[in-house]
Amino acid sequence: MSLITILTILCLLLQLAAATAALLKREQYCNSLLITGCLIAILLLIANWYAAHAPPFGNMRHVFCFFPLALSAALLLSRKSIPRSFTPYFALASSITLIGALCMPLQSSWRQMPALQSPWFAPHVTSYVLSYGLMLVATLIVLRSFALKGSHKELHLQVADRAVRLAFPFMTFGLWSGALWADAAWGRYWAWDIKEVWSLITWTIYIMYFHSQRQQPEYRRVLLLTAFIALIITFLVVNLLPKVESLHSYAQ
16 A cells, blocks of 8 residues: 555545544544644645655646645635534545545556646646635535524525635636636637536536525525536546546546
């Protein structure tokens, strides 16, 4: 078993333990586990970086491994707007992405292709990982709201909305920086590539969600879940389907 796999499993166990501690109202243990998990995530980033000889954001396993670190930063950014009682959703989101990483091939021989050798590479991927991680947290909170009633249900919808609002500027920056990167790499800002199209569709549905504030909560909840389905298609489906031709095929 490789060091990268061991670190991934250890980080996963720490995230699950942190989520459990938070559910049991053991805040001190939860914080300690989250800090330790963050340190392990940093070691995992370093190990992937060393193996790839480049910032390790260029394939799906690398990106999945980066989510826990990005979500740790997101948790700090959201402390003033999201109650501490919602910390388990961040740990659970990190756990889901680490399970995804373990399902991906290690690709230890992966090397950065010329199109990725750009100053836009790291900020573009980081902004999207932050936004996607927070959108996953929001989705988990919304799914939980189906089992709740009254004020608890309303609180969950409000917190999910805060998470989406925090995530959206990062998603917007990711879309904008991707266009600038495409112009530098391929000589055009937009190529109607399938991943670009689905990124725009996802961004547009979240815009629709923001413009549905006067609608009934059930409608807004369905719209938020629809947006996340589009996000999954953007992030996973167009990369993993073998017959899909894309300029972003390096992410497979």
